[in-house]
Every structure is written in C-alpha cells, then in structure tokens.
Amino acid sequence: MIIADKKPIEEIIQEVKDYDRLLVLGCNECVTVCEAGGKKEVEVLASALRMHFIKEGKEKKIDERTLERQCDHEYLEEIRDVIDQYDAVLSLACGVGVQFTAEKYHSTPLIPGVNTCFLGANEQRGMWTERCQACGACILARTGGICPISRCAKRVMNGPCGGSSAGKCEINKDLDCAWQLIIDRLRDLGRLDDYEIVAPIKDWSTERSGGPRTVVREDVQV
Amino acid sequence: MSELKSGSNLEKVLKAGHFAFTGECGPPKGANVEHLVGKFKHLKGNVDAVNMTDNQTAVVRMSSLAASHIMIHEGLEPNFQMVCRDRNRLAITADILGAHALGIRNMLCLSGDHQSFGNHPQAKNVHDIDSMQLINLVTTMRDKEEFINGEKIDVAPKLFVGAACNPFADPFEYRVYRLANKIAAGADFIQTQCIYNMEKFRTFMKQVVDMGLHEKCYILAGVTPMKNARMANFMSKFVPGMDVPDSLIDRLKGAEKGKQAEEGIKFALEQIEEFKEMEGIAGVHLMAIEWEHMVPEIAERAGVLPRPVV
Numbered sequence: 001m002i003i004a005d006k007k008p009i010e011e012i013i014q015e016v017k018d019y020d021r022l023l024v025l026g027c028n029e030c031v032t033v034c035e036a037g038g039k040k041e042v043e044v045l046a047s048a049l050r051m052h053f054i055k056e057g058k059e060k061k062i063d064e065r066t067l068e069r070q071c072d073h074e075y076l077e078e079i080r081d082v083i084d085q086y087d088a089v090l091s092l093a094c095g096v097g098v099q100f101t102a103e104k105y106h107s108t109p110l111i112p113g114v115n116t117c118f119l120g121a122n123e124q125r126g127m128w129t130e131r132c133q134a135c136g137a138c139i140l141a142r143t144g145g146i147c148p149i150s151r152c153a154k155r156v157m158n159g160p161c162g163g164s165s166a167g168k169c170e171i172n173k174d175l176d177c178a179w180q181l182i183i184d185r186l187r188d189l190g191r192l193d194d195y196e197i198v199a200p201i202k203d204w205s206t207e208r209s210g211g212p213r214t215v216v217r218e219d220v221q222v
Numbered sequence: 223m224s225e226l227k228s229g230s231n232l233e234k235v236l237k238a239g240h241f242a243f244t245g246e247c248g249p250p251k252g253a254n255v256e257h258l259v260g261k262f263k264h265l266k267g268n269v270d271a272v273n274m275t276d277n278q279t280a281v282v283r284m285s286s287l288a289a290s291h292i293m294i295h296e297g298l299e300p301n302f303q304m305v306c307r308d309r310n311r312l313a314i315t316a317d318i319l320g321a322h323a324l325g326i327r328n329m330l331c332l333s334g335d336h337q338s339f340g341n342h343p344q345a346k347n348v349h350d351i352d353s354m355q356l357i358n359l360v361t362t363m364r365d366k367e368e369f370i371n372g373e374k375i376d377v378a379p380k381l382f383v384g385a386a387c388n389p390f391a392d393p394f395e396y397r398v399y400r401l402a403n404k405i406a407a408g409a410d411f412i413q414t415q416c417i418y419n420m421e422k423f424r425t426f427m428k429q430v431v432d433m434g435l436h437e438k439c440y441i442l443a444g445v446t447p448m449k450n451a452r453m454a455n456f457m458s459k460f461v462p463g464m465d466v467p468d469s470l471i472d473r474l475k476g477a478e479k480g481k482q483a484e485e486g487i488k489f490a491l492e493q494i495e496e497f498k499e500m501e502g503i504a505g506v507h508l509m510a511i512e513w514e515h516m517v518p519e520i521a522e523r524a525g526v527l528p529r530p531v532v
Binding site: 153154155156157158159160161162163164165166167170171177180183184195196198199200201202204 | 306307311333334335336338339347349350351352353354355358359370386387388391392393396399400402403406407415462463
C-alpha cells in the first residue's frame with residue numbers, strides 16, 4: 001500500500017490559516033491503514049485546528065468527512081453538493097488523492113495534510129517499511145523475491161556492495177542489507193547459481209525516468 | 223606478452239610479470255592545482271600508476287577526470303576512478319570517451335560511497351547502473367567498439383579496466399563469487415579494500431586461488447598505513463566495510479610515545495613483504511590517505527624501488 005506520514009501541525013496551520021471554511025477530507029484506503037489520513041486522524045486533526053484557532057480568537061468552520069477513496073471519480077462525487085460551502089479542502093489522502101480531488105474541484109484550493117512516503121508494508125504496529133519503487137519492470141523472480149531497487153541504498157543490481165556488514169546496510173545499522181537477504185533466500189531456495197549471473201543494465205524507461213506513466217488496459221475498458 | 227588492451231604503464235608492468243605498486247591521490251576541495259601538483263611530486267617515480275579518486279566518501283572535490291588530466295601533464299599515470307553514484311549512463315559514457323581522448327588509459331569502476339556519508343547528504347543519487355555493469359559497459363566500448371545500445375563508436379576508448387573488492391564485507395563466504403562476477407564482467411585488475419585482518423585475507427585469497435581467479439585477473443592488495451591508534455579506532459568503528467583487528471589497535475597503542483606512525487608503517491611493510499610472496503597477489507595498492515609525502519619512504523623501505531620501466 002501507499003505509506004504516508006502526518007505533516008507537522010505547524011506547517012498545516014500555516015497553509016490553512018487564511019481560510020474561514022475548511023473541509024478536512026480523509027480517505028478510507030491506504031492512509032487509514034497506515035494511520036495517517038483516515039477517519040480517526042481527520043477527527044484528531046480537525047479538533048486540533050479548531051482548538052488552535054479558538055485560542056487565537058478566530059472563528060472558523062472546520063468540518064470533517066472521510067471518503068471511501070479519493071483516487072476514484074465515483075467517491076469524489078459524494079462531496080460535489082457540499083464543496084461550495086468551503087474555502088479550501090485539507091486532504092489527508094496520499095498525493096494521488098489530493099491531486100484527483102484538486103482536478104475534480106478545480107476552483108477549490110487543496111492542501112495536503114500528509115507527506116506521501118513510499119510503497120510499503122506494515123512491518124509492526126507503528127512501523128512501515130519500503131518494499132517497492134514501482135519501476136514498472138519487476139525483477140523479483142531473479143532476486144529471491146527481495147527487491148534491490150527499493151531496499152538497497154544504492155539500488156545495486158549486483159550486490160552486496162562493500163559496505164554490507166553483519167547483514168546490515170552501511171548507511172544505517174537498523175537497515176537490513178537487501179543483498180544479504182537476497183543471498184540468504186537464494187541459498188534457502190537452492191538457487192545460489194542465480195547469484196553467479198551478472199544482472200544486465202536495467203531499462204529504466206518503465207520507471208519515472210521515462211516520464212509520467214499511464215497503464216491502458218483495453219480488455220477492461222468500457 | 224599478449225596483446226595490450228590499453229597500453230598503460232600499469233598494464234605493461236603487470237603483463238611483464240612485475241610486482242605492481244600503485245598509489246592514490248585525492249583531488250583538492252577546490253580548484254587548487256598547485257596543491258594537487260604538490261602531492262604528485264611524492265608519487266612520481268615511486269608508483270606505477272596513481273588512483274585519482276572521484277568525490278571520495280561523497281565529499282565533493284575537483285573532478286577526477288580533470289585531476290587525472292593534470293596528472294598526465296605532470297608526467298604521472300592516472301588510474302581514473304569513476305563512481306556510479308553521480309552519473310547516469312550518458313554521463314558515464316561521455317566521460318569514458320573524454321578520458322581516453324585526454325590520454326587516460328586506466329579506469330577503476332566503483333559504486334561510490336552513499337551520499338549520506340558526505341557533505342551533500344541532501345543530494346539525489348543516480349545509480350542508473352552499478353559497478354559490475356560499469357565494468358561491462360567500458361570493456362564493451364573497448365572490445366566490441368560499441369556503445370551499450372549497440373551503436374558503433376568512432377574511435378573506441380582503450381582503457382585498462384579495474385574494479386574494487388572488499389573481502390571484509392559480508393556475507394564473507396560469497397565475496398569471492400562477487401569477485402568472480404566482476405572478473406566475468408570484464409575486470410582486468412582488482413584493487414582490494416584496505417587490508418588489516420591478514421588472517422581473513424589469507425582465507426579469502428585461498429578461495430580466489432582455488433577458483434583460479436588470479437589467473438584471469440591481476441589482484442592488487444590494498445594497504446593503508448595507520449598513522450596512529452586513533453585512526454585505527456576510527457576506521458574500525460566508523461568506516462563501512464573495514465575490518466581492523468583489536469590486535470593491531472593494541473600494537474599501535476603499545477608503541478612508544480611518538481612512535482605510533484612508525485609502528486603503522488612497520489605493519490604496512492610487513493604486509494607488503496607477505497603480499498610479495500602470497501599466491502594470487504600481483505601487486506600492492508598503497509593508499510596513503512593525506513600522507514602522500516610518506517610514499518617515497520614506504521616504497522624505499524618496502525624494496526619496490528626503482529619501479530620497472532617497461
């Protein structure tokens with residue numbers, strides 16, 4: 001899923017302080033699971049903003065709403081009849097949701113309430129870790145199911161580099177060396193011969209380097 | 223002697239069967255040519271080639287390409303280092319062509335230290351290709367006279383291609399296979415990480431020899447003399463992939479007051495003596511970091527002077 005993290009409240013206040021009618025808009029998908037932008041976080045943030053502006057003696061209308069998804073036309077339509085009641089929307093969705101909402105409601109200012117971080121997994125309660133960089137050409141079949149692009153600090157395709165120490169990465173002792181994990185798993189799978197194949201230079205054109213990407217599936221188009 | 227790939231001095235020395243002795247030099251943190259040239263005088267005549275580092279430890283410096291060219295002008299042979307951190311394949315290819323055009327004939331292919339260690343930790347790194355793929359790229363340009371996209375090159379760059387090897391990184395038992403991959407990718411010579419743990423290095427070299435890798439590639443053992451126990455401690459604790467045994471730190475600490483540097487040099491000289499006899503070792507790469515002025519004395523005491531003229 002997409003992992004996001006809350007923006008500092010000071011930064012949010014700075015961005016919303018000039019709007020008198022604000023809708024704090026959550027999303028019920030990834031950002032709910034990673035506890036950055038779901039219904040619960042919308043409530044907490046809206047309350048904090050109300051308290052802040054009351055203390056400053058400012059009267060503001062701050063409403064709450066959480067949509068099933070902000071990356072979907074259908075669900076975004078649910079706020080069409082109320083959008084004119086607000087001077088701005090503070091969206092706690094990922095960058096995709098914020099942009100989709102902005103595209104849909106062209107004349108309403110959109111402010112992001114979270115920082116979108118990466119594609120990752122729930123490692124443990126309160127800890128999420130990166131697993132995928134969406135390079136558009138998956139190589140996991142060759143690397144024992146462990147991705148060196150997202151998990152190696154140098155994206156080394158033929159690793160480990162000289163900084164791998166006791167299973168950890170040179171840049172951070174808390175970070176696993178992806179290539180140690182790859183070798184361990186290839187060994188356990190009885191496929192260490194794969195390690196002796198030099199991985200060819202990667203075609204990055206399917207990655208962001210190739211420009212903004214589009215997937216078109218004619219088989220599912222209506 | 224088989225046909226030369228680049229005709230560099232280093233290649234000729236190694237192919238003639240001499241025990242090679244290479245040095246290292248970091249470009250200045252500025253455009254101070256005078257300072258750079260000042261370092262050269264300690265290296266000239268005492269080594270076969272000099273590695274010119276490329277934004278080492280991710281600290282920005284004068285480009286290794288420019289500094290290598292200045293070195294040639296001063297009558298020394300550079301081993302032009304290139305890291306994959308700062309360039310994509312277009313810049314890499316362009317710099318290789320430029321290097322050859324400027325008279326550079328040796329190149330060392332490296333991944334590069336992560337930028338978080340350096341003085342621009344906010345930088346975006348590139349890593350379009352890795353060091354293994356860089357070896358393959360430059361040898362393809364040389365041997366097939368083609369770019370990696372298959373297009374022909376009008377006057378191909380002829381470089382003697384080196385790679386690094388750190389026998390002390392983990393997982394230890396697979397380091398030798400990684401070395402084998404670098405050789406398969408096309409490396410002509412290898413310069414190892416600084417060696418301090420001799421016992422572990424002997425084990426590593428036995429694996430190398432058992433696999434016959436030393437017959438496919440020239441392996442130069444990396445030596446960096448310790449200036450004092452503090453440096454040894456620092457390298458042990460803070461330099462990634464470095465294996466400094468406590469016994470060496472204790473030995474330096476045990477030296478008489480003011481004699482720790484001499485003890486460090488003595489250890490380096492003992493290492494060089496052993497490397498001269500060690501099966502599979504074709505030479506020594508002396509990395510006297512910010513200690514270039516000691517190179518003449520170390521070379522003299524190591525008995526590697528005069529350097530062969532080939």
